[in-house]
Amino acid sequence: MAVRKLDPEGVRRFAHFSQAVLVEVPGPTLYVAGQGDVTGDFEIQARKAWTQIEVLLNEAGMTLTDVVKVTGYVVDRNYVSAYRAVFLEVMGEVRPASTLVICDLVHPAMLVEIEIVATKN
Template sequence: MARKRVSSGTEWESAVGYSRAVRVGDRVEVAGTTATGDDGEVVGRGDAAEQTKVAIGNVETALVEAGSGLEDVVRTRLFVTDVDDWEAVGRAHGEAFGEVRPATTLVEVSALVDPAMLVEVEAVAVVDD
């Protein structure tokens, strides 16, 4: 089965050995994605809801490049550095996905790769051919 890799273009993908997303058949797996702008800087510093919106936008960009979209997402995982942000993060997630309503997990982690990052989002999509 053919494998399509989607790159975000960062230097870290080849150095660490990962892809932003990988599509195999009708399934697209999107790696942990943060609120990072095109310039590599964290967007929405100090605002977990804004970071969630930006991260999901970055997930959507990868999905589209893989021939998918948010409407195909069946699973998300949200990693937050402060579980007290769960409601703001959850609302931003709900606004992005609406009635798609993927199976979702939200967990608190001790840190993300950059201290300014408050949220990281993973997604799995199944494309209905």
């Protein structure tokens, strides 16, 4: 399987994620539903979401390096910096394609929800 990060000239670049990830897979792909929690402050909830994602990745025989797409949902623009800080700490140099959405979530106490797509490298 080949995975190639795409950040071509003419497309705005960001340091912490790729604009596109091309995956040529004969192998498994894992789609993880939105993960989060309803207890604690924003950082606690974000870390819990990533912990749950890692458990699910491990169950599928994968790691964070196999993540090719992340979609994060936060309830307030004021959480963007905290989201990015936790994201960068967890993902490091992996740089998957990534989108962050500011919106309401299903449970009123939920501040962040994260879903991912991973494919076995």
